[in-house]
Amino acid sequence: MAEDCILETTGLVKEFRGFVAVNDVNLRVRRGHIHALIGPNGAGKTTCFNLLTKFLEPTRGTIHFNGSDITHESPEKIARRGIVRSFQISAVFPHLTVLENVRVALQRKLGTSFHFWKSERSLDALNGRAMELLAAVGLEEYAGMVTVEMPYGRKRALEIATTLALDPELMLLDEPTQGMGHEDVDRVMQLIKKVSANRTILMVEHNMKVVAGISDTLTVLARGAVLAEGPYAEVAANPLVIEAYMGTEVTELASPAGH
Amino acid sequence: MSRSVQVAYLIGLGLLLLAPTFIYPILVMKVLCFALFACAFNLLLGYTGLLSFGHAVFLGSAAYVTGHALKVWEVPTLVGILLGAGASALLGWVIGSLAIRRQGIYFAMITLALAQMMFFFFLQAPFTGGEDGLQGVPRGTLFGVDLADDVNLYYLVVAIFASSFWLIQRTIHSPFGQILKAIRENEPRAISLGYDVAKYKLLAFVLSAGLAGLAGATKTLVFKFATLTDAHWHTSGEVVLMTLLGGMGTVFGPVVGATVIVTLQNELADKVGSLVTVIMGAIFVVCVLAFRRGIVGESIALYQRMIGQKR
Numbered sequence: 001m002a003e004d005c006i007l008e009t010t011g012l013v014k015e016f017r018g019f020v021a022v023n024d025v026n027l028r029v030r031r032g033h034i035h036a037l038i039g040p041n042g043a044g045k046t047t048c049f050n051l052l053t054k055f056l057e058p059t060r061g062t063i064h065f066n067g068s069d070i071t072h073e074s075p076e077k078i079a080r081r082g083i084v085r086s087f088q089i090s091a092v093f094p095h096l097t098v099l100e101n102v103r104v105a106l107q108r109k110l111g112t113s114f115h116f117w118k119s120e121r122s123l124d125a126l127n128g129r130a131m132e133l134l135a136a137v138g139l140e141e142y143a144g145m146v147t148v149e150m151p152y153g154r155k156r157a158l159e160i161a162t163t164l165a166l167d168p169e170l171m172l173l174d175e176p177t178q179g180m181g182h183e184d185v186d187r188v189m190q191l192i193k194k195v196s197a198n199r200t201i202l203m204v205e206h207n208m209k210v211v212a213g214i215s216d217t218l219t220v221l222a223r224g225a226v227l228a229e230g231p232y233a234e235v236a237a238n239p240l241v242i243e244a245y246m247g248t249e250v251t252e253l254a255s256p257a258g259h
Numbered sequence: 260m261s262r263s264v265q266v267a268y269l270i271g272l273g274l275l276l277l278a279p280t281f282i283y284p285i286l287v288m289k290v291l292c293f294a295l296f297a298c299a300f301n302l303l304l305g306y307t308g309l310l311s312f313g314h315a316v317f318l319g320s321a322a323y324v325t326g327h328a329l330k331v332w333e334v335p336t337l338v339g340i341l342l343g344a345g346a347s348a349l350l351g352w353v354i355g356s357l358a359i360r361r362q363g364i365y366f367a368m369i370t371l372a373l374a375q376m377m378f379f380f381f382l383q384a385p386f387t388g389g390e391d392g393l394q395g396v397p398r399g400t401l402f403g404v405d406l407a408d409d410v411n412l413y414y415l416v417v418a419i420f421a422s423s424f425w426l427i428q429r430t431i432h433s434p435f436g437q438i439l440k441a442i443r444e445n446e447p448r449a450i451s452l453g454y455d456v457a458k459y460k461l462l463a464f465v466l467s468a469g470l471a472g473l474a475g476a477t478k479t480l481v482f483k484f485a486t487l488t489d490a491h492w493h494t495s496g497e498v499v500l501m502t503l504l505g506g507m508g509t510v511f512g513p514v515v516g517a518t519v520i521v522t523l524q525n526e527l528a529d530k531v532g533s534l535v536t537v538i539m540g541a542i543f544v545v546c547v548l549a550f551r552r553g554i555v556g557e558s559i560a561l562y563q564r565m566i567g568q569k570r
Contacts, residue, residue, distance in 0.1 A: 053451065055447065055450075055451075074455075075450045075451065076450050076453050076454055076455045076456075077453075079450070079451055079452060079453035080453045084451060084452070084453075085451050086451075087447065087448065087451075091445060091447070091448040091451070092445065092448070093440070093441050093444035093445050093448065094444055094445075095440070095444055096437075096440060096441065096444065100437065103437070104437060104438065104441045104449075104452065105452050107434060107437065107438070108452070108453055108454065110434065112434045112435075113434050113435060113437075113438050113454070113459075114435055114458075114459070114462060115433060115434050115435055116429070116430040116433045116435040116436065116462070116466065117426075117429060117430075117433065118433050118434055118435075119429070119432065119433065120432045120433055120434060120436065120437060122434060123434055123437065162452070166452065166453065
């Protein structure tokens with residue numbers, strides 16, 4: 001292996017009763033990169049994520065993380081190895097407070113998560129670290145709020161804080177800016193850039209401004225297969241890619257700044 | 260826990276201790292047994308999001324085991340109670356291990372099916388007395404105190420209820436309870452944070468089954484018999500009703516629900532006969548249509564609205 005790959009898939013296939021959702025995908029994510037996975041609707045991006053985090057079992061193919069084969073591990077073990085994902089729809093615990101959301105992620109390391117006889121005050125030791133993480137995403141003043149009451153953009157920020165709490169080597173973000181207004185998009189984009197120091201990020205993203213702005217490498221999926229791979233400028237000029245993105249999205253792809 | 264809640268609990272406990280002077284103790288004990296049963300059920304439904312539709316099997320199994328242990332093996336009372344609760348916890352481990360592999364309605368159906376299998380076992384097994392039930396269970400003594408006296412037994416039942424209620428309350432507000440709530444709120448997210456959710460659900464199931472068993476064991480002691488009714492699916496349905504009526508996912512809701520249902524059944528049984536089932540059904544419909552959060556849930560919501568208006 002010439003490059004330092006943190007995650008590598010070989011011949012990854014997922015079939016659903018004859019329908020091939022992911023077809024022979026060979027993905028190589030370089031350590032320290034922000035790697036974006038894009039493609040039209042139904043291209044298999046989220047299925048890919050589900051395979052990588054083992055929420056789905058691949059039909060064929062292998063997944064290697066840091067050189068070890070993780071193809072047959074359970075999703076929670078994958079998480080403990082340092083691959084932590086977010087979800088397309090915001091993945092928070094709505095009726096817990098913002099602070100508690102982050103604490104749930106921190107709590108596992110204490111090793112007391114099965115202790116039903118202990119007071120939850122024993123978790124207060126984690127509050128300092130939780131507040132640091134909330135501060136990192138600009139949510140420290142919302143710590144006591146019940147999560148369900150927060151606006152959408154802040155929930156996504158909380159989700160990132162919760163994911164960061166596990167200090168993952170590889171962060172998988174599924175459409176982190178989906179459904180956000182312009183200001184929120186910029187904030188989250190800066191945030192992703194900021195947290196990408198010392199870790200690798202693989203993200204599914206539709207917003208070309210974000211993709212062009214922060215990603216180092218880009219993989220285009222179409223109909224379950226890899227269509228193109230490389231830096232943004234190279235991929236955007238690829239005629240195959242332009243063809244796959246018909247209509248308005250072609251212009252979007254060609255001029256990301258004019259979004 | 261806030262100070263006002265602590266004071267409310269102390270007042271409640273004080274009332275319980277004084278209750279036998281003005282209410283028939285057997286009725287209060289019955290209410291307490293079902294309240295404990297409903298609280299145990301609520302730990303699973305309200306705080307883990309698992310709807311077990313066969314929870315009566317844990318009440319019934321413990322009732323039979325305790326009854327048999329006290330009557331035939333003649334063990335001390337406390338040992339009999341612990342054997343009953345332990346047997347239910349063990350059965351909870353078996354049923355739970357099978358049921359938690361599925362979610363939602365499938366989970367409910369597996370628990371119901373396994374509970375029905377146990378019901379027919381109890382119907383046929385020689386030690387349960389079949390349709391006649393297991394009768395004439397001696398209450399025995401505890402630390403030299405004769406439990407045959409209703410008032411003496413009453414204080415034992417209050418102690419069992421209070422300590423179990425404390426344990427449930429503690430479980431809900433423990434590091435473990437925090438994970439249970441996270442699983443209830445968003446299971447895929449809990450998995451993606453590295454939690455093996457099956458293990459947490461199983462422990463919650465075993466705790467709930469064990470505590471339901473404790474309620475069944477205590478009930479045998481109160482009535483001096485164990486019958487098929489305890490393990491019947493009607494009882495499984497009743498505990499759902501009690502929990503929903505009182506307020507699912509609230510600490511005190513199941514106690515209120517159990518009190519209302521048991522008292523109503525007791526009051527109405529002589530007056531309306533089998534119409535009592537119809538009345539229970541009507542209450543259930545009204546509860547689901549008009550106040551879904553249950554008596555306690557709606558009261559809390561009303562209180563919060565009033566506070567909100569004052570600001």
